[in-house]
Amino acid sequence: MSDDPLLAWRRLFPILEKKTYLVSHSMGAMPRDARERLRAYADEWAREGIEAWERWMPRLRETADLAGSLFGAPAGTVAMHQNVSTLAAIVLSAIHKPGGRNRVVTTDLNFPSIHYNWIRHREVGLDVHVVESPDGIEIPTEKMVDAIDERTLLVVVDHGIFRSGCLQDVPAIAKAAREKGAYTFVDAYQTVGCVPIDVREWGVEFLAGGSHKWLCGGPGAAFLYVRPDLIPKLEPRIVGWFSHARPFAFENEIEFAPDAMRFATGTPNIPGVAAAREGIGIVAEVGPAAVREKSVRLTQKLIALAEEAGLNVNSPKDPNRRSGVVCLDFPGAEAAERELLGRGFQLDYRPRCGLRVSAHFYTREDELLSVIPAIRELRRP
Numbered sequence: 001m002s003d004d005p006l007l008a009w010r011r012l013f014p015i016l017e018k019k020t021y022l023v024s025h026s027m028g029a030m031p032r033d034a035r036e037r038l039r040a041y042a043d044e045w046a047r048e049g050i051e052a053w054e055r056w057m058p059r060l061r062e063t064a065d066l067a068g069s070l071f072g073a074p075a076g077t078v079a080m081h082q083n084v085s086t087l088a089a090i091v092l093s094a095i096h097k098p099g100g101r102n103r104v105v106t107t108d109l110n111f112p113s114i115h116y117n118w119i120r121h122r123e124v125g126l127d128v129h130v131v132e133s134p135d136g137i138e139i140p141t142e143k144m145v146d147a148i149d150e151r152t153l154l155v156v157v158d159h160g161i162f163r164s165g166c167l168q169d170v171p172a173i174a175k176a177a178r179e180k181g182a183y184t185f186v187d188a189y190q191t192v193g194c195v196p197i198d199v200r201e202w203g204v205e206f207l208a209g210g211s212h213k214w215l216c217g218g219p220g221a222a223f224l225y226v227r228p229d230l231i232p233k234l235e236p237r238i239v240g241w242f243s244h245a246r247p248f249a250f251e252n253e254i255e256f257a258p259d260a261m262r263f264a265t266g267t268p269n270i271p272g273v274a275a276a277r278e279g280i281g282i283v284a285e286v287g288p289a290a291v292r293e294k295s296v297r298l299t300q301k302l303i304a305l306a307e308e309a310g311l312n313v314n315s316p317k318d319p320n321r322r323s324g325v326v327c328l329d330f331p332g333a334e335a336a337e338r339e340l341l342g343r344g345f346q347l348d349y350r351p352r353c354g355l356r357v358s359a360h361f362y363t364r365e366d367e368l369l370s371v372i373p374a375i376r377e378l379r380r381p
Helices: 005-012 032-069 084-095 112-120 141-147 170-179 270-286 288-308 333-342 365-369 371-378
Strands: 078-081 103-107 127-131 152-158 183-187 206-210 222-226 325-329 348-350 354-358
Touching (some): 005 270, 005 288, 032 222, 084 152, 084 206, 103 141, 141 152, 141 170, 152 170, 270 288, 288 325, 288 354
Parallel strands (some): 103 127, 103 152, 183 206
Antiparallel strands (some): 078 222, 348 354
8 A cells, every 4th residue: 555645636537547647747637527527518508508608707717716826826817718829929919019128038948839929020020039058958047047138028938848847947037037127928837736836936927827737637728827916007919808807798999807817818718627627626636735746756766767777868857957757868769659658658759858757646656667667678779
């Protein structure tokens, strides 16, 4: 009998009975009751029709606030959306003004989807400054800080770098941005629910994330935090009827919602939010601190075994600099991914990274460590 109390949650995730699930950094396991929440949504739609909105709207706000509680966001400061890429575009539309600051500082290790937003705005005057990694694993904090100047409008920080799991020093970078009068946008999709975060301590203006990784919520339920004092000052140009203070009034002139809903756009993804609610609630109950303690403990053991096996570890060895994912590379890693999936190991491969492997609160230690002997068998000589 294991003495790990977090394993009691395993019974809520059916896939754990059949698969060695080491891919929560990419797609969290589905909670059993997420199906019931989706069924309830469908039943309400079938039974109540348009009147179901009276149930859906409060749940939308409740889910936003519940997600926000995982990173210290006050109620009313988080809005739900379908994906972070759109949220990044909405933020940019609220802060980029003709004749104003025009520089965005980002990195060559940031997730490409959001990066596309910045480079597509070059033709309307945005200057995108890309800080390059010296090793493909981390971005030195001093390089980020040195890139921020009086021209800088926005500093984009991936809290956890998807190619390596490296954690960036958000407080130090955000402080440097504030001192130069710039905003900070944190993409925390790779860390929310796995690494404790407090946006108030960080002092960041924006933080975005979503449900389908560590929060076990499935795709289509992303969220955006906006610092409370900024909400009434910012008016995005990318808007929709849910950005309005009274969306069901159907007025032609927009009066922005007084809270973070002004950063919403059109009709929200109600079924996506319904599916996400269960996983977000479970992670909130488990607690990011407990998830983090276990994640560090297990991944440290994984790294030790990987090094013994002669694998290249493309992640920081210092747990304080690493999120919940460990990147293991070796000749034939991409082909090994397919073979490992066929053997029931749930993990993934990324170019210039290798196999990404992670432990979550429901992971058994023997499951995580069993991937190393399997890799030994498959590794090319």
